[in-house]
Amino acid sequence: MIKEPEFRDYNPGEFEEKVERFWKENDTYEKVKESRSNGPKYYFLDGPPYVSGAIHLGTAWNKIIKDMVIRFRTMQGYNVRRQPGFDMHGLPIEVKVEQALGLKVKKDIETEIGVDNFIRKCKEFALNNLKVMTEQFKMLGVWMDWDKPYMTIKNEYIESGWFTLKRAWEKGLLEKDKRVLHWCPRCETALAEHEVRGEYKIRKDPSIYVKFPVEGKENEYLLIWTTTPWTLPANLAVTVHPEYDYAKVKVETDKGEEYWIIAKALVERVLSEVGLKGEIVETFKGEELEGLRYVHVLMDEYPTQKEFREKYEWAHRVILGEHVTLGDGTGLVHTAPGHGEEDYEVGRGYGLPIYSPVDDEGRYTEGFWKGTYVKDADPQIIEYLTEKGYLVKAGTIEHKYPHCWRCKTPLIFRATDQWFLKVSKVKDTIIKENDEKVTWYPDWVKVRYDNGVMNSGDWVISRQRYWGIPLPIWQAEDGEIYVVGSFKELVEKSVAIVLDGERIELPEDYNEKLKVIEEKLGPEDLHRPYVDAFIIRVNGKEMRRVKDVVDVWFDSGIASWASLDYPRTEENFRKLWPADFIVEGEDQVTKWFYSQQAASVIAFDTVPYRKVAMHGYVLDEKGDKMSKSLGNIIRPEEVVQKEGRDPFRFYMLWATNPWENLRFSWKGLAQVKRMLNILWNVYVLSATYMSLDDFDPTKLNPQELPFREEDRWILSRANSLIGDVTEGVETFRLTKATRAIYNFVVEDLSRWYVRLIRKRMWVEGDDPDKLAAYYTVWKVFDVLLRLMAPFTPYIAEEIYQNLLRPFIGVESVHMLDWPKADEKAIDEELEREMEAVRRIVEAGSSARQRAKIKLRYPVRRIIIETEDETVKKAVERLNRLLKDQLNAKEVVVGRVERELIIKPNFAKVGPEFKGDAKKVIAWISEHGKELYEAGEMDVELEGKTFHLTREHLTIEEKLPDFFVAEDFEGGRVFVDKTLTRELLAEGLAREFVRRIQEMRKRLDLDVNDRIVVTIETTDENRELLGENLDYIMKETRATEVVFGEAKGYVVEWPEVQAKIGIERV
RNA sequence: GGGCCCGUGGCUCAGCCUGGUCAGAGCGCCCGCCUGAUAAGCGGGAGGUCCGGGGUUCGAAGCCCCGCGGGCCCA
Structure with a gap:
C-alpha cells in the first residue's frame, strides 16, 4: 500500500542517505547486475583517472555522465561491464613520494633509500589515493565495481603491457632511436610533450648574435642569433629558408668593412639591434645559399667538430629548412641536431650526426667546458666568443621557456637514446579502422581527431624513471635485444638473477626455478627492481634489462584489454572486446582516445572501441578555469553537501551540451533543484491522497475507468517523452533528454495536469473519476521514474519505493526496464x-x-x-x-x-493631397464608412476627382x-466582465472560504475536523453570502455558519470587511 | 600558421543536425494571483539587429562563404 510520504519537504540530504542505506542493506547494486547477467554484452570502458588524490568538478562530471549511460544501458537490458579504472604509475607520484621522503635528486632514490623501498612507497601512495577517490565517486551515486577496479599497477596489467610491446617488436614497430626531447637535468629524465605543456614560464636568457665566417672568403660572415649559447659547441649547420630572400650586407664595423648574410626582410631590424650601419649589396634566394661552408667558431675547443667536418659532407654548411621564420633572429638559424627538435629533423635529412656532448645532469661531457653545467656555460661562452671576435652583440631576452613542472628547473633539449613505437607506420591503419568502425559523439570530433593523428609522430615510450611498467626489453652486450612478453616467458628465459650485486644461477627446471626466484626475490612483482634482477639467455647471449620504464600514457592506452587481464586470461577478452562505449574530456581526444587506438592497432591491427563521446571542461560561472590561484575552486563534496546528489547530477547533464564547456553556476543548480522540488511536491500530493484512499492500481481495470481528456493528454505526453529522452541519450545530445524531462515535470505535469485534476482528488469515497486521475498519475510516475532513474537515481528510488513498488513488486527502480513508448497512447491532435x-x-x-x-x-x-x-x-x-x-x-x-471607428489618416492624406487635403478630410469624416466598405473609390469634390483607398483611413475597433x-x-x-449579483455572491463566498481555510490551517486542524463558523460583517456581505451558504459549509467542513458575534478563534479580515470566528466541534 | 568548437534579451543557456508554430527557458527586475503541493506554487510585464557582412531559398537564428570576438587542440 502507498504510505503517507516520509518526508514532506524535498530534502535530498536526508533521503539520499536513506536510499544509500537501502541499496547497501539489500545489496541492490549486485542484484541489478545479476538481473542483467544474461543480457547482450555492453562493454563500457572507464578512462582511468590519475590517482592524484582528489576529484574535482570535471572528474565528477565525467563520472556522472558515465554513470547515467551505464544505468540507461542496464535498464535497456544490457549486461554492462562497469569496472572503474585508475591510472597509478608515473612521475607525479614519484615526485610526491620523493618529497615525502625528503629526497632531493634522482640519485638519492638508489643511494639513499633503495629502489625497492621507493617503489613500495609509490604503491602505498597510489593505493591510498585510489581509496580516497573511490569514496568520492561513490558519494556521487556512481554505480561501478568499486571493489574490483582495474589498476595499472597490477601484475596482470603490466604483463598486458609487455604483451603489447612484444607485439610491437615482432612487427618491427618498436625501435631505439636518438631523439631530441625536453630533458630535466635534475630529475634526469626525458619529459613528454604533454608534461611540458603549460609549464612555460617567463625567463631571462641571453640573446646573442654571432657571426660565422664563410670559408674561403675574407670578411664575409653568416649572422645567426640564439638564446642558448651553450648549444653552440654542438652546432653543425646553419639553416635558411629556401624561399626567402637573403641579402649580403656591407657593414662598417670597428674592425673595418665586413659582409654579413642576413634575411633581407630582417636587415634593418638586425642592424639597428646591433647598432651598426650597412647597405645591401646583393640579394638572393635562400636556396642559393645551400652548401655554403662556414668555419665552426668553436672547432678548436671541440675537436670532435673537426672529425665531423671531415666525415660528414654537410657539416658546417648552409642547409635548407621550411621551419625557418622571419619572427626573431636573422633568418639564418643556428642548427644543433642534438639540441633542437627541428634541428634534429632537418639535420637528419642532410645526414648530419646527432651530436650532444651533454650528460644526464646537463654537464658537458667533453671539450673546453667539460664538466660545466650548460646554463652556467652560457656567460663563459659569450665571453669567449667576444675574445675571439665572433660575437656581434650580447643582450638578454625575456621569453617563455619550458620548466620542469616538479622542480622548476629550466629544461634543455637534448638528444638521447629512447624507445619508440613507430606509430607513423600504422597511421593509415588507425585512420582507416577509425573511419570504418568508430562512431564519434559529436561527429565533428572525428575531424579533430583525424587531424591529430595526421600530425602525430612516433611515440616515445621510454622514461628514465622507476614507478611505471618496466620496459620489457633485455639487451645483450652487442646490442641485440629481446622483448619479453610475459612473466612466464621471463622465467623460462632466465638463467640467473642478480641480487645486491651477487649473481645467483637458476636451475633449469621451470618450477624449481620459480621456487628459487620466489625465495630470493619474493612474490611476483613486475615492477622495478624485481624485474631488473633477471638475466636471460637468448640466442646464446646473456641479456640484462634496459633500465627504463614506460610512459604512463601507454598504461592507459592498453586499458581495453589490460583491464580484462588479457592475455593472462582470455575469456573476458573474447567475450567483451572491443569496448562499446567510452567518454572522456576534450583533452583526451589527442591523448587517451588516440593512445588507445595506436596501441590497439599495434597489438591487434584494429581499434579498441566502437562509440566514443567527448565532453568539455568545467569552468567557473564567469568562464574562468577553476584554479587554486584564482581561489574559485568548487569541490564536488561541497556541492553534494549543499544541494544534494540528484540536483548535482541532473544539473551537470542539463546545464549545457556535454561537448561544450560547462560554466558551473549555483543558480543553475538551484533551478534544477526547484524542478526536483516540484516533482517531489507532485509526489507528496499524490501519495498523500492515494494513501488516504488505499489506492491500488492492480485492483482497477483501466478499460473501465472514466478517463478524461486531460488524463489521456498527460499519458500521451509521457509517451512522447520516452522517445525524446531515449533519443537524447542515445545520440549523446543529453540536454535534449534532460530538458525534455525538466519541461515535462514543470510544464506538463505540475503546472498543468496537477492543476487540472486537483479537485478530482479531493472527492471522498470510491469516485471513479478520482480513481481515473489516480491511475493516470500512477502511470505517469511509472514512466517518469524509469526515465529519471539514470539521471537522478535517489529521488527515483525514493518515490518508486512508496508509489510503485507495492504493485510492481520489483525491488528497485533500477531493476526496471527502460520504458517503450506506447504509440497508441500518443494523440498528437489532443496534444x-x-x-x-x-x-x-x-x-x-x-x-x-x-x-x-x-x-x-x-x-x-x-x-x-x-x-x-x-x-x-x-x-x-x-x-x-x-x-x-x-x-x-x-x-x-x-x-x-464591435464598432468600427473610421477616421481620416492625416499622415497619408495630407502629403498626398496638399491643398485639397481639407476637403478630402471633410469628406472622409462623413463618408469614411462607405470608403471602407468599397475598399477604394473615386470621389469628385468641387470638380476634382480623388482616388481614395483604405490607406487613407485609420480604423479603430471599439469593443463594447x-x-x-x-x-x-x-x-x-x-x-x-459584466458582474452580476449572482457572480458577485459566488466570488465573495470564495473569498470567505479561502480565509476560513487559512484559519483552519493556522489552527492546524485535520482535514476531517468539523467547525462552526461565525461571521461579523456588513449587511450587504451578509446578504450575498446567504446565497451560497451550502457551498461555504461544504468547502470549509462547517456544520453551521452563523452571522453575529465572531467566536472561538477570531481573525479580522479588513479586505472583506469582516471578522470571522471558527470553533472546532 | 593549421584544425575544431562556440558567439541568441542584464546573466546562464535551449533551439541549429531534419530551413517555414515560435525568437524560447530559468535567473534577475517590476506588477499581480492562488492558497486542501503551502517557509511551496502560478500568472502578467519590460527586455534581443539570434556577433557582423554577403550568398542560397518563396522563406534563415538555423544551410554556404568571408570577417570579427572567445575557447580548445596542434604546430
Missing part, C-alpha cells in the same frame, strides 16, 4: 488542442488581470474568436477545462460585434465596454 487551451487560458488570465477581476470571481462569458480549426475543436472538446480554469460560466467560439480582450496565437479571447 495540439491542449496547447491551444493553455494559450487561451493564459490569454484569458491576462485579460482578467487587466480588467482586475480576480480569478475567484466567476465571469459570465468568454468568447473566442478564431479561424483555427484546432482551436475551435479544442474549445469544443475541452470546454470544461476552459470554464474551470478561467472560472467562466460559458466559453464559446464566436464573434464579438463590458469586454476585455487579449490575443493569443490562433485567435483572440474576449472576457465579458
Whole structure:
C-alpha cells in the first residue's frame, strides 16, 4: 500500500542517505547486475583517472555522465561491464613520494633509500589515493565495481603491457632511436610533450648574435642569433629558408668593412639591434645559399667538430629548412641536431650526426667546458666568443621557456637514446579502422581527431624513471635485444638473477626455478627492481634489462584489454572486446582516445572501441578555469553537501551540451533543484491522497475507468517523452533528454495536469473519476521514474519505493526496464488542442488581470474568436477545462460585434493631397464608412476627382465596454466582465472560504475536523453570502455558519470587511 | 600558421543536425494571483539587429562563404 510520504519537504540530504542505506542493506547494486547477467554484452570502458588524490568538478562530471549511460544501458537490458579504472604509475607520484621522503635528486632514490623501498612507497601512495577517490565517486551515486577496479599497477596489467610491446617488436614497430626531447637535468629524465605543456614560464636568457665566417672568403660572415649559447659547441649547420630572400650586407664595423648574410626582410631590424650601419649589396634566394661552408667558431675547443667536418659532407654548411621564420633572429638559424627538435629533423635529412656532448645532469661531457653545467656555460661562452671576435652583440631576452613542472628547473633539449613505437607506420591503419568502425559523439570530433593523428609522430615510450611498467626489453652486450612478453616467458628465459650485486644461477627446471626466484626475490612483482634482477639467455647471449620504464600514457592506452587481464586470461577478452562505449574530456581526444587506438592497432591491427563521446571542461560561472590561484575552486563534496546528489547530477547533464564547456553556476543548480522540488511536491500530493484512499492500481481495470481528456493528454505526453529522452541519450545530445524531462515535470505535469485534476482528488469515497486521475498519475510516475532513474537515481528510488513498488513488486527502480513508448497512447491532435487551451487560458488570465477581476470571481462569458480549426475543436472538446480554469460560466467560439471607428489618416492624406487635403478630410469624416466598405473609390469634390483607398483611413475597433480582450496565437479571447449579483455572491463566498481555510490551517486542524463558523460583517456581505451558504459549509467542513458575534478563534479580515470566528466541534 | 568548437534579451543557456508554430527557458527586475503541493506554487510585464557582412531559398537564428570576438587542440 502507498504510505503517507516520509518526508514532506524535498530534502535530498536526508533521503539520499536513506536510499544509500537501502541499496547497501539489500545489496541492490549486485542484484541489478545479476538481473542483467544474461543480457547482450555492453562493454563500457572507464578512462582511468590519475590517482592524484582528489576529484574535482570535471572528474565528477565525467563520472556522472558515465554513470547515467551505464544505468540507461542496464535498464535497456544490457549486461554492462562497469569496472572503474585508475591510472597509478608515473612521475607525479614519484615526485610526491620523493618529497615525502625528503629526497632531493634522482640519485638519492638508489643511494639513499633503495629502489625497492621507493617503489613500495609509490604503491602505498597510489593505493591510498585510489581509496580516497573511490569514496568520492561513490558519494556521487556512481554505480561501478568499486571493489574490483582495474589498476595499472597490477601484475596482470603490466604483463598486458609487455604483451603489447612484444607485439610491437615482432612487427618491427618498436625501435631505439636518438631523439631530441625536453630533458630535466635534475630529475634526469626525458619529459613528454604533454608534461611540458603549460609549464612555460617567463625567463631571462641571453640573446646573442654571432657571426660565422664563410670559408674561403675574407670578411664575409653568416649572422645567426640564439638564446642558448651553450648549444653552440654542438652546432653543425646553419639553416635558411629556401624561399626567402637573403641579402649580403656591407657593414662598417670597428674592425673595418665586413659582409654579413642576413634575411633581407630582417636587415634593418638586425642592424639597428646591433647598432651598426650597412647597405645591401646583393640579394638572393635562400636556396642559393645551400652548401655554403662556414668555419665552426668553436672547432678548436671541440675537436670532435673537426672529425665531423671531415666525415660528414654537410657539416658546417648552409642547409635548407621550411621551419625557418622571419619572427626573431636573422633568418639564418643556428642548427644543433642534438639540441633542437627541428634541428634534429632537418639535420637528419642532410645526414648530419646527432651530436650532444651533454650528460644526464646537463654537464658537458667533453671539450673546453667539460664538466660545466650548460646554463652556467652560457656567460663563459659569450665571453669567449667576444675574445675571439665572433660575437656581434650580447643582450638578454625575456621569453617563455619550458620548466620542469616538479622542480622548476629550466629544461634543455637534448638528444638521447629512447624507445619508440613507430606509430607513423600504422597511421593509415588507425585512420582507416577509425573511419570504418568508430562512431564519434559529436561527429565533428572525428575531424579533430583525424587531424591529430595526421600530425602525430612516433611515440616515445621510454622514461628514465622507476614507478611505471618496466620496459620489457633485455639487451645483450652487442646490442641485440629481446622483448619479453610475459612473466612466464621471463622465467623460462632466465638463467640467473642478480641480487645486491651477487649473481645467483637458476636451475633449469621451470618450477624449481620459480621456487628459487620466489625465495630470493619474493612474490611476483613486475615492477622495478624485481624485474631488473633477471638475466636471460637468448640466442646464446646473456641479456640484462634496459633500465627504463614506460610512459604512463601507454598504461592507459592498453586499458581495453589490460583491464580484462588479457592475455593472462582470455575469456573476458573474447567475450567483451572491443569496448562499446567510452567518454572522456576534450583533452583526451589527442591523448587517451588516440593512445588507445595506436596501441590497439599495434597489438591487434584494429581499434579498441566502437562509440566514443567527448565532453568539455568545467569552468567557473564567469568562464574562468577553476584554479587554486584564482581561489574559485568548487569541490564536488561541497556541492553534494549543499544541494544534494540528484540536483548535482541532473544539473551537470542539463546545464549545457556535454561537448561544450560547462560554466558551473549555483543558480543553475538551484533551478534544477526547484524542478526536483516540484516533482517531489507532485509526489507528496499524490501519495498523500492515494494513501488516504488505499489506492491500488492492480485492483482497477483501466478499460473501465472514466478517463478524461486531460488524463489521456498527460499519458500521451509521457509517451512522447520516452522517445525524446531515449533519443537524447542515445545520440549523446543529453540536454535534449534532460530538458525534455525538466519541461515535462514543470510544464506538463505540475503546472498543468496537477492543476487540472486537483479537485478530482479531493472527492471522498470510491469516485471513479478520482480513481481515473489516480491511475493516470500512477502511470505517469511509472514512466517518469524509469526515465529519471539514470539521471537522478535517489529521488527515483525514493518515490518508486512508496508509489510503485507495492504493485510492481520489483525491488528497485533500477531493476526496471527502460520504458517503450506506447504509440497508441500518443494523440498528437489532443496534444495540439491542449496547447491551444493553455494559450487561451493564459490569454484569458491576462485579460482578467487587466480588467482586475480576480480569478475567484466567476465571469459570465468568454468568447473566442478564431479561424483555427484546432482551436475551435479544442474549445469544443475541452470546454470544461476552459470554464474551470478561467472560472467562466460559458466559453464559446464566436464573434464579438464591435464598432468600427473610421477616421481620416492625416499622415497619408495630407502629403498626398496638399491643398485639397481639407476637403478630402471633410469628406472622409462623413463618408469614411462607405470608403471602407468599397475598399477604394473615386470621389469628385468641387470638380476634382480623388482616388481614395483604405490607406487613407485609420480604423479603430471599439469593443463594447463590458469586454476585455487579449490575443493569443490562433485567435483572440474576449472576457465579458459584466458582474452580476449572482457572480458577485459566488466570488465573495470564495473569498470567505479561502480565509476560513487559512484559519483552519493556522489552527492546524485535520482535514476531517468539523467547525462552526461565525461571521461579523456588513449587511450587504451578509446578504450575498446567504446565497451560497451550502457551498461555504461544504468547502470549509462547517456544520453551521452563523452571522453575529465572531467566536472561538477570531481573525479580522479588513479586505472583506469582516471578522470571522471558527470553533472546532 | 593549421584544425575544431562556440558567439541568441542584464546573466546562464535551449533551439541549429531534419530551413517555414515560435525568437524560447530559468535567473534577475517590476506588477499581480492562488492558497486542501503551502517557509511551496502560478500568472502578467519590460527586455534581443539570434556577433557582423554577403550568398542560397518563396522563406534563415538555423544551410554556404568571408570577417570579427572567445575557447580548445596542434604546430
